[in-house]
Amino acid sequence: MTWDHHDPDLAVIRIEYVLGTLDGRQRAQFVDHLATCTECATEITALVDSVDALTLGAPDAEPPVGFESRVLAEISAATPRRRVRSRTLLFSLAAAVIVVVASTSLLAAWPRSSRTYSATVVERPLWFHHHQIGTVYAQLGSSRWMVIVSSQHTTVRRVDCIVVTDTRRTVDLGSFAYGTGSSSWPAQLPVAARHVRQIRLVSLTGVVMATSGVSPWGTWASS
Amino acid sequence: MNQIDDSAAPSLSDEALVAGMAERSDAATVAFVRRYQRRVYGLARVIVNDPGTAEEIAQEALVKAWRHASTFDSRRATVERWVLTITRNVAIDTLRRRRATPRDPTEFLDLAAASSDTPFEERVEHGDTRATIQAALLKLPEEQRRAVVLATLHGRTAAEIADVEGIPLGTSKTRIRNGLMKLRADPLLERIPR
Numbered sequence: 001m002t003w004d005h006h007d008p009d010l011a012v013i014r015i016e017y018v019l020g021t022l023d024g025r026q027r028a029q030f031v032d033h034l035a036t037c038t039e040c041a042t043e044i045t046a047l048v049d050s051v052d053a054l055t056l057g058a059p060d061a062e063p064p065v066g067f068e069s070r071v072l073a074e075i076s077a078a079t080p081r082r083r084v085r086s087r088t089l090l091f092s093l094a095a096a097v098i099v100v101v102a103s104t105s106l107l108a109a110w111p112r113s114s115r116t117y118s119a120t121v122v123e124r125p126l127w128f129h130h131h132q133i134g135t136v137y138a139q140l141g142s143s144r145w146m147v148i149v150s151s152q153h154t155t156v157r158r159v160d161c162i163v164v165t166d167t168r169r170t171v172d173l174g175s176f177a178y179g180t181g182s183s184s185w186p187a188q189l190p191v192a193a194r195h196v197r198q199i200r201l202v203s204l205t206g207v208v209m210a211t212s213g214v215s216p217w218g219t220w221a222s223s
Numbered sequence: 224m225n226q227i228d229d230s231a232a233p234s235l236s237d238e239a240l241v242a243g244m245a246e247r248s249d250a251a252t253v254a255f256v257r258r259y260q261r262r263v264y265g266l267a268r269v270i271v272n273d274p275g276t277a278e279e280i281a282q283e284a285l286v287k288a289w290r291h292a293s294t295f296d297s298r299r300a301t302v303e304r305w306v307l308t309i310t311r312n313v314a315i316d317t318l319r320r321r322r323a324t325p326r327d328p329t330e331f332l333d334l335a336a337a338s339s340d341t342p343f344e345e346r347v348e349h350g351d352t353r354a355t356i357q358a359a360l361l362k363l364p365e366e367q368r369r370a371v372v373l374a375t376l377h378g379r380t381a382a383e384i385a386d387v388e389g390i391p392l393g394t395s396k397t398r399i400r401n402g403l404m405k406l407r408a409d410p411l412l413e414r415i416p417r
């Protein structure tokens with residue numbers, strides 16, 4: 001599908017993409033276009049910026065008595081539970097198969113000495129133009145397994161998974177089925193997870209369909 | 224694990240607090256929650272009508288920020304934008320999931336305008352972020368302003384806005400588009416820290 005950049009409908013599509021209200025078919029078509037169009041990519045970034053800025057306009061309000069203690073109690077209670085859950089999730093996912101991507105220079109910065117997280121599972125979001133379209137789970141420590149889970153709708157049906165290491169080496173982990181919605185894909189990393197700088201999913205024509213770390217704010221909330 | 228000193232945490236930068244939370248420092252977590260609870264609860268209150276629901280949203284947002292602290296990237300956003308965007312997304316999810324009652328969008332600006340004794344123009348002049356956002360919104364015609372707040376803060380689709388406002392779908396889409404395009408081009412918003 002070709003897109004007329006002077007068509008007011010394209011402005012509406014860009015806005016609905018940013019607001020997350022495009023229907024599946026339109027989203028798939030626009031995702032394919034966005035993967036190769038710098039003009040739309042720039043516009044999307046500017047729109048996301050404007051939309052996010054509106055949250056800064058809200059006035060402060062004093063929360064009810066006891067709010068702070070309730071938040072801190074939930075955080076305190078969440079710490080051990082979460083570790084168990086993530087680990088279970090990783091192993092159950094490893095039994096499945098398929099998709100996606102992502103990355104992160106942050107893996108390299110993960111606190112190795114932290115007793116909470118040493119030898120446990122990290123999760124990193126996969127991004128495509130400000131939308132989180134999946135998650136990568138990887139295990140720190142000696143294991144080199146990761147599982148990529150994605151839910152992107154696009155007409156791209158296969159992608160290569162590329163790992164970039166902290167020494168800037170790129171390793172192609174091979175191609176896998178993609179683009180039809182939810183899929184998961186286990187793979188062995190070429191290096192330990194803490195040495196992974198980025199993971200990318202690239203279409204067979206060379207278009208980057210997902211990376212992690214592109215836009216860390218906001219969509220966390222949907223995880 | 225607690226390398227951040229209790230007494231030092233409140234004076235640390237936002238970014239340092241988030242880095243401390245990522246390492247699960249209790250002192251950093253407490254300082255972060257104290258610093259941001261009014262901002263987060265304030266945003267939740269302008270999106271949903273019920274104070275109890277707003278409290279649940281604010282709590283969930285702060286816990287999410289803690290949980291995902293290690294993935295915060297200061298090259299992409301300020302801590303304030305990051306945590307408020309998380310809050311907005313939790314609020315939108317809650318509105319959709321529970322069919323909770325959203326707050327009337329015009330109250331957003333009334334609340335905001337009433338939140339300070341200093342005259343509005345003076346606050347914009349002095350680079351007050353909140354006043355600057357409000358000023359940019361106030362430049363829009365009222366119907367566009369309502370549509371933009373409903374679409375962005377409340378997460379309403381064009382069809383839902385058409386329904387709520389009693390207007391045709393095409394009109395709803397036009398209002399959202401025109402309003403957002405004006406905001407996107409407004410030089411006022413370029414003054415806001417990213």
Ligand SMILES: [Zn+2]
Pocket residue numbers: 003005033037038039040041
């Ligand atoms: Zn384009």
